Amino acid sequence: MTQGTAVRGKFISFEGIDGAGKSTHIGFVADFLKTAGKSVVSSREPGGTGVGEKLREMLLHEKMDLETEALLMFASRREHIAQVIEPAMARGDWVLSDRFTDASFAYQGGGRGLDRAKLETLENWVHPHLQPDLTLLFDVPLEVARKRLDATRTLDKFEQEQADFFSACRNEYLRRAAQFPHRIVVVDSTRTIDETRAQLTHVLEKLIA
Numbered sequence: 272m273t274q275g276t277a278v279r280g281k282f283i284s285f286e287g288i289d290g291a292g293k294s295t296h297i298g299f300v301a302d303f304l305k306t307a308g309k310s311v312v313s314s315r316e317p318g319g320t321g322v323g324e325k326l327r328e329m330l331l332h333e334k335m336d337l338e339t340e341a342l343l344m345f346a347s348r349r350e351h352i353a354q355v356i357e358p359a360m361a362r363g364d365w366v367l368s369d370r371f372t373d374a375s376f377a378y379q380g381g382g383r384g385l386d387r388a389k390l391e392t393l394e395n396w397v398h399p400h401l402q403p404d405l406t407l408l409f410d411v412p413l414e415v416a417r418k419r420l421d422a423t424r425t426l427d428k429f430e431q432e433q434a435d436f437f438s439a440c441r442n443e444y445l446r447r448a449a450q451f452p453h454r455i456v457v458v459d460s461t462r463t464i465d466e467t468r469a470q471l472t473h474v475l476e477k478l479i480a
């Protein structure tokens with residue numbers, strides 16, 4: 272099909288507190304969709320574009336004012352939508368994004384306490400009409416996420432936060448899952464990787480049907 276006449280692709284975002292296991296499963300979802308005949312673009316936020324990756328570097332490693340942090344997250348997102356997400360979906364590709372706007376509500380809103388109304392204003396400015404077709408929220412208790420994180424990596428600015436920060440992030444994610452049940456699917460990520468894949472397969476089969 273030529274561009275312009277392609278059936279619009281779908282947009283899936285992956286969310287969860289750090290260490291929940293979401294990155295582990297993005298490759299599995301991409302492979303599942305490719306096997307089903309979809310063309311897949313995998314990306315991430317903050318980042319996903321030249322400008323976005325520069326913003327990511329600052330956001331993950333430099334201390335800054337909370338409102339600056341929120342504005343830069345949405346600046347990165349705007350570029351990602353304009354350069355990657357919208358063109359890919361218009362071509363008929365399926366876009367997988369490691370995080371999207373729910374992360375701003377969870378981290379800048381829940382974790383850091385930024386007024387939700389300000390985040391809604393930014394959301395309405397940056398993507399008034401776009402929402403993921405599906406958001407996979409990988410959910411685990413804090414202790415499980417922390418153990419997984421500590422076992423694997425050097426911690427960035429967010430990952431160095433304390434338990435109450437992640438507890439507030441997780442609560443905000445779960446609040447949004449209750450608010451948008453048609454879009455956000457909570458995946459029990461305390462299970463083994465294979466069991467988690469089985470949950471994903473179940474959800475994806477419905478989406479491609």
Ligand SMILES: Nc1ncnc2c1ncn2[C@@H]1O[C@H](COP(=O)(O)OP(=O)(O)O)[C@@H](O)[C@H]1O
Pocket residue numbers: 287288289290291292293294295296409419420423460461462463464467
């Ligand atoms: N279901 C699981 N059971 C056990 N370990 C897991 C599971 N899912 C992920 N992990 C491990 O936890 C660590 C963090 O996972 P990752 O996908 O990087 O988390 P996130 O992207 O959510 O921060 C990795 O070492 C990964 O192999």
Ligand SMILES: Cc1cn([C@H]2C[C@H](O)[C@@H](COP(=O)(O)OP(=O)(O)O)O2)c(=O)[nH]c1=O
Pocket residue numbers: 289294315316317331344369370371372374375376378379427429430
């Ligand atoms: C997209 C986004 C991410 N973040 C944070 C959450 C994560 O701690 C961090 C980067 O996310 P992530 O890609 O999960 O990091 P990693 O590569 O280490 O798995 O950015 C926000 O605070 N707000 C946002 O809007």
